[in-house]
Amino acid sequence: MTSELAKDLFFNLFNPKGGIKRILAEGMETTIFVGENVMVSLVRCQPHARGEMHAHPQEQWGVLMEGSGTRMQGGETIEVGKGDIWRTPGNVRHSFEAGPEGAFILDIFSPPRDEYRKEGHGFGTKDRVD
Amino acid sequence: MTSELAKDLFFNLFNPKGGIKRILAEGMETTIFVGENVMVSLVRCQPHARGEMHAHPQEQWGVLMEGSGTRMQGGETIEVGKGDIWRTPGNVRHSFEAGPEGAFILDIFSPPRDEYRKEGHGFGTKDRVD
Numbered sequence: 001m002t003s004e005l006a007k008d009l010f011f012n013l014f015n016p017k018g019g020i021k022r023i024l025a026e027g028m029e030t031t032i033f034v035g036e037n038v039m040v041s042l043v044r045c046q047p048h049a050r051g052e053m054h055a056h057p058q059e060q061w062g063v064l065m066e067g068s069g070t071r072m073q074g075g076e077t078i079e080v081g082k083g084d085i086w087r088t089p090g091n092v093r094h095s096f097e098a099g100p101e102g103a104f105i106l107d108i109f110s111p112p113r114d115e116y117r118k119e120g121h122g123f124g125t126k127d128r129v130d
Numbered sequence: 131m132t133s134e135l136a137k138d139l140f141f142n143l144f145n146p147k148g149g150i151k152r153i154l155a156e157g158m159e160t161t162i163f164v165g166e167n168v169m170v171s172l173v174r175c176q177p178h179a180r181g182e183m184h185a186h187p188q189e190q191w192g193v194l195m196e197g198s199g200t201r202m203q204g205g206e207t208i209e210v211g212k213g214d215i216w217r218t219p220g221n222v223r224h225s226f227e228a229g230p231e232g233a234f235i236l237d238i239f240s241p242p243r244d245e246y247r248k249e250g251h252g253f254g255t256k257d258r259v260d
Binding site: 005013033035037054085090 | 135137139140142144145159165166167170191193201204208214215216218219236238240241
């Protein structure tokens with residue numbers, strides 16, 4: 001049993017306090033929270049913001065909380081809307097482009113990505129495909 | 131690289147197709163999707179539905195997508211509203227009671243809970259505290 005108190009374990013997606021800040025791309029910023037086996041990333045995308053294609057060994061799930069966009073992964077292109085959820089197995093290349101109203105995505109990584117444990121820029125991977 | 135196609139990896143939270151059905155408690159039903167390291171549980175709670183206190187070794191995160199309720203964990207009682215997210219470390223006892231309008235929760239488990247890989251009733255644990 002942990003001794004962690006609720007104040008350190010509860011927050012709100014839409015107005016998170018604390019967390020690790022990262023700029024993923026122009027117009028694409030995130031706040032990251034880390035657990036033992038799971039890392040959560042709250043990604044705010046401006047209209048038409050686009051992340052670069054990349055991959056990492058960790059499994060990832062995405063939940064589109066608000067807005068719309070296009071998910072590219074595994075060589076496929078999928079239009080997504082509010083409430084859509086997707087799984088991206090490890091090492092599958094992926095990217096996201098926000099729709100005209102922007103997008104707010106809850107990303108889930110397991111295990112946590114070490115590259116995201118500190119503030120910074122980019123997707124933290126060199127597996128870049130321009 | 132997996133050969134899984136997007137149709138097997140994308141769905142919508144509000145109208146999920148497929149998944150594993152489980153009745154957690156009276157008025158508390160879920161649809162479960164399983165990945166390699168993460169299991170996602172989409173929990174629909176009727177007004178005032180209440181789950182029993184329990185614990186499991188897997189880490190859990192909850193996201194309140196709609197409605198309101200009360201989260202009990204680690205001996206604390208926290209009122210939660212839309213967009214609240216909480217982390218429940220492994221082996222911490224917890225329960226949830228929905229508010230007057232019910233609640234829709236996205237639960238995240240890592241690693242996946244073997245008890246939830248098949249349809250059934252209850253929280254799949256004997257660590258019950260009435």
